[in-house]
Amino acid sequence: MVFKRLLGALGVGGPSVDTVLSTPTVYPGGAVHGQVNLVGGDRDADINGITLHLTARVEVEHEDSESHTVKEFAQLVVCGPLRLAAGQQVAVPFAFPVPWETPLTAIGSHHLTGMALGVRTDVDIAGQLDRGDNDPLTVQPLPVQQRVLEALAALGFHFHRADLEAGRIHGTGQTLPFYQEIEYKAAPQFAQRCNEIELSFVTDPHRVEVVLEFDKRGMFHGGDSVRTFLLDHAAGQHDLTGTVDGWIRGVLGH
Structure with missing residues (x-):
């Protein structure tokens, strides 16, 4: 597990979060299963909610050039408000439906170069949004x-x-x-x-x-x-x- 410290409005000593995917390989129309693990920091913290997003690196064409951006294309509210006591450990399981149109990132053992999909964890803590890292997601063909x-x-x-x-x-x-x-x-x-x-x-x-x-x-x-x-x-x-x-x-x- 790799916990990320939630600095946000609480600064140093705030709680930590780690999202673990038990199904890092999925199919369009299926679901990503896993859990969000929280560990309380030095003091109690009020978490307003946790939301997961499916993200993808997308090419955007302009008149004379092109660029890349990260687009969110699905989201799941994992939990609503909760109070996380200092040092408390909480595990929140989830099943995140994957849209049928989700693009493929691999065909068998061959990764499709250029495809970058992930699951990002957003934690609203003390009224401030803390965006977590993207956990990579592999999508195989139906x-x-x-x-x-x-x-x-x-x-x-x-x-x-x-x-x-x-x-x-x-x-x-x-x-x-x-x-x-x-x-x-x-x-x-x-x-x-x-x-x-x-x-x-x-x-x-x-x-x-x-x-x-x-x-x-x-x-x-x-x-x-x-x-x-x-x-x-x-x-x-x-x-x-x-x-x-x-x-x-x-x-x-x-």
Whole structure:
């Protein structure tokens, strides 16, 4: 355990907090389980409440540049007011629902470079907000998402990079203020017609919208093309290589 001293309005000798995740690896639509551990300081302290936030490092595009910022995309009130006596130890368990649209940070044992998600603990003590460190969170794909990723790999597409972009994907049911793009270099059989494909998932409890953006080579089509395909979660029980191959050929032509 690594306790962080809450300085806030109480200064030196205030209470300490440590958030422990018992499920540091989760799936979209699942839950993060853990507990917030508090240890009283040199004197009694009034804590007005503890709130957890899911955070993500997001790219923001400007007219002539880009920057990164940390966005909160879900929160959970762990507890309301409590009085923490000097030296007292308190453990507050929690189950934090993870939104269905939560981006992926890993595929199997492979971490997606550039993805940074975490759980931040905010403690309101004596009317002053003390923001804790982010505890890293690993998000693995749902079965249907995994099948789509496996299909792209089987077809010869090579993972290049992933990022989160502020904004919305037009025409989808997206609810978060950002979306994930997983970028692949084109498979050899499509390389003359496509430079790369960017994949996004917009997921809810019933289905997954699979958004594919094709960076087409100018001599054949020119520009980008975006298509959205629908899958229900039951599709995660099947090999989707043929389905995904059909999507791509339908957009790029045979």
